[in-house]
Amino acid sequence: MTSTQDPWMLGQLQRIESVRFCLVVSTDGLVLKKPDELDKDRADLLAAACAAVLASASAVKGPAGFEGAFQQNFSQWSDGFLFVRRAGEGTCLAVVTDENVNPGLLAHAMAERIKQVGESTLSTSART
Template sequence: MAGEVATGQVADLEWLLSGLIQRVPYTRSAVLLSSDGLVRSFHGLDPDSADHMAALSSGLHALGRSAGVRFDDGGEVRQIVVELDSTLLFVSTAGSGTCLAVLAGRDADAAVLGYEMGMLVKSVRPYLATPARQRAPEHIHGL
């Protein structure tokens, strides 16, 4: 299943995700998300699973940023890899305020997948940026 959350500003990016999955054997699904966990586009998941993966990936990315601040003099997160029994989860920075999360089977070549994710991000980084959300007013006048 493929899809995208409509925001009125987001171009259809699903083709990027499906291309990545087709290029790297054993890769199953991908989610492009804002760093605060909102799905921008996804491929290979149902909408509920894409939302769950985005929330989880956002948390992992935040932990990586914290580690960079504490142990790497503010270094940026490049990639986080979670190795499960039968699955690999990759989370990488994909642009300002944006992350790319990819699920692959254990037979996937992690080096190739990491490289392909990096090349995808590098080639289209300006289009992947997610602007920071504005705070809602604390109170609305006239109500």
Template sequence: MSSHDRDLGWMLENMLTKAPGGRHALVLSKDGLKVCYTPGLSVDAADQLSAIAAGIQSLALSASGEFGEGLGAGQSMVEFRGGVLLIVPAGEGAHLAVVTTEDAEVGLVAHFMNELVDQIGDHLTAPPRRPQAAPQPPDGARPPSGTS
């Protein structure tokens, strides 16, 4: 884990201590890869939560395009037995997701999430991945042919 990820992890933990009822937090790329997360999540649970949050935000983006005033997903919330999942955009290509207990004050948790994004949103970016170019043969070298 890089020092950048440790710093973000510490900030996520700090946000959870301020937000009553916050259980887990993670930053994810819009394509569902975890960037950093709080220690209460195992690696597998963080992967699963990242995929779930990315899927929810993707659906929210589709709904926005179809029924909203332009393309742009805002905050998403899913309530389930035992808690709530909140997701907010967090910098270029990234989202912040928080899982709460069922008795959490969702408005207050969302406030602290947005406050964190406002403070450090520039550091919560997940630029798009670019495919690597295929290796090229050295100058003058001929690629092997399939025939003799």
């Protein structure tokens, strides 16, 4: 992918050791950007799962006493992680890794990518 084809520069994130793939999803479960090697059905399932993660985080917000906006979440399995980070209004960056990833390094790289691209340009337009 060239930078014109990949304004998110997802390829740069995918070059981080242990990253399997990354995608940009809307908070209502739609795929906005995915790597070519990730098939559409699998990307759609992951986008829906990320929306569920966000819904769960929103449900916890009030009872836990949190007042701020959701920032990030990561889920861990014995053989990998799913990182989901807010990337603008209605948009999230999701990264799937193997179990050997450095979570701090990846979280920082995700935050930097979002900062570089700019949250305002990442916001999902309202659907009518």
